[in-house]
Amino acid sequence: MSEFLIGASVLLLGGVLLVCLPWLRRSKKAQQDVLTNTRLIKQRLAELTVEQSQGLLSETDRLQAEQELKLALLDEVKVNVVGTGQTIWILSVGLIIALVIAGSVYFKANQLQQINHWQTAVTQLNALGQTINSGQDIQGKDLQDFALGLRTKLHKDPEDATGWMLLGRVWGALNQPNTAKEAFEKSLALEPDSVGTLLSYAQALILLGTEDELKQARRVLQRVITLDPNNINATGTLAIVSAELGDNQRALQYWLKLQSFLPKDDPNYAAVQQKINEFQGIGQNDGELAKAQAGEQGGSKRVQITINVSDELKAKLPDSGVLFVFAQDPTGQVRMPAAVVKLPLGKFPVTVELSDANAMMPTYTLSGLSTAKLVARISRDDNVMQAAGELQGEIILELQADKLVTENIMINKEIM
Numbered sequence: 001m002s003e004f005l006i007g008a009s010v011l012l013l014g015g016v017l018l019v020c021l022p023w024l025r026r027s028k029k030a031q032q033d034v035l036t037n038t039r040l041i042k043q044r045l046a047e048l049t050v051e052q053s054q055g056l057l058s059e060t061d062r063l064q065a066e067q068e069l070k071l072a073l074l075d076e077v078k079v080n081v082v083g084t085g086q087t088i089w090i091l092s093v094g095l096i097i098a099l100v101i102a103g104s105v106y107f108k109a110n111q112l113q114q115i116n117h118w119q120t121a122v123t124q125l126n127a128l129g130q131t132i133n134s135g136q137d138i139q140g141k142d143l144q145d146f147a148l149g150l151r152t153k154l155h156k157d158p159e160d161a162t163g164w165m166l167l168g169r170v171w172g173a174l175n176q177p178n179t180a181k182e183a184f185e186k187s188l189a190l191e192p193d194s195v196g197t198l199l200s201y202a203q204a205l206i207l208l209g210t211e212d213e214l215k216q217a218r219r220v221l222q223r224v225i226t227l228d229p230n231n232i233n234a235t236g237t238l239a240i241v242s243a244e245l246g247d248n249q250r251a252l253q254y255w256l257k258l259q260s261f262l263p264k265d266d267p268n269y270a271a272v273q274q275k276i277n278e279f280q281g282i283g284q285n286d287g288e289l290a291k292a293q294a295g296e297q298g299g300s301k302r303v304q305i306t307i308n309v310s311d312e313l314k315a316k317l318p319d320s321g322v323l324f325v326f327a328q329d330p331t332g333q334v335r336m337p338a339a340v341v342k343l344p345l346g347k348f349p350v351t352v353e354l355s356d357a358n359a360m361m362p363t364y365t366l367s368g369l370s371t372a373k374l375v376a377r378i379s380r381d382d383n384v385m386q387a388a389g390e391l392q393g394e395i396i397l398e399l400q401a402d403k404l405v406t407e408n409i410m411i412n413k414e415i416m
Helices: 003-053 059-109 112-123 125-133 140-156 162-171 177-190 195-209 209-229 233-242 247-262 267-280 284-294
Strands: 302-309 322-328 339-344 351-353 371-379 391-398 404-411
Touching: 140 162, 140 371, 162 177, 162 195, 177 267, 195 209, 195 233, 209 233, 247 267, 247 391, 302 322, 302 371, 302 391, 322 351, 339 351
Parallel strands: 302 404
Antiparallel strands: 302 351, 322 339, 322 371, 371 391, 391 404
16 A cells, blocks of 8 residues: 555656646746846946947936836836746646546545455454354355455465365355356365265256256265265255256155155154155156146145335335345255245235245245245345345244145344
8 A cells, every 4th residue: 555655646746747847947937038138128228328428318318218128127027927926826726626636536446445345354254254154144245255355365275175165155145156166166176075065066056057057966966975875965955956857766766765864753754755745646647746746736835925014114115126035944954945036126015925836946845845934025136145234024934735824024124
């Protein structure tokens, strides 16, 4: 920063000199002209005295000539004084205007605010990391600052596999799966057998959602099963990915394996059993099985939600924004919503319905949950990631098959 200020000061001084020197030279030349003319006039006055003594001029003519020469000298001095004053005034005004323009351009074009933000993110990297690891609700801004600081650290130490893994998870939480995928690939190039990184990499591939990436996700998850045969997360995700790729037989195998890991009193046991029943397809052809998976036969779950805003928060509603309403696994094991509705912000109360038709993936639906966390969030933009100043309300409820459950959500919390 000090080097920048020194350089800027030198440039400013050079600019001032370039502007002022011509005016200063002009002023100096005018002063020299006055001195020259003064000497000439004094010389002429002496000559007039000599001419009178020689009888060439009368005393009256000499006095008149002297008076005219003195008046001419006085006028020239006045003109020079006025010109010097104008020069100083013009230079002063010009300098002020130049400084104002330069200052305005500098404050609009400089990156000092961004540089300060970057330096703050770097210095707070450890504190932000502890906040993220603590499991507290994290704002999008904190995640962005953590990513900025971590990226700087990785620039200095690109061989940090854990750092690349953390960066990938942050980008994934910020809904940037492409960037997350690249970070996970760099981490796996350093530690190819990291189960945690492999699982996160597979999730990023699933979010991208193309057929090639789903196939790659399946290969990655199978690698996890090889390293950790009893990994519940990998087994359940493999079931979902296999079904998404149309491999129902393999999806059924993974659902059966997942169920073998769960005790019968586990809340997810019944949901897995429902999936097993669907994929076993007793007495069903492929078309009927597809309908069952889409929630068009018995067992589908729906919830109708009426959303309102508390009186305390109505004054904080943005002029324009987006209302997100979504259902998640309340245990937090799967962060992807089972159903989501996005609406432009309008008048409240508003009623929406969540069902299997609102699923992000056909094989991960509302019907697969026995209990759901329902969230209504008012965002200022299209990013579903929570940020400071956004408004939210949430509830947890039991879902019922073949029945429309009605519920209310009051948006009563401002995200800090």
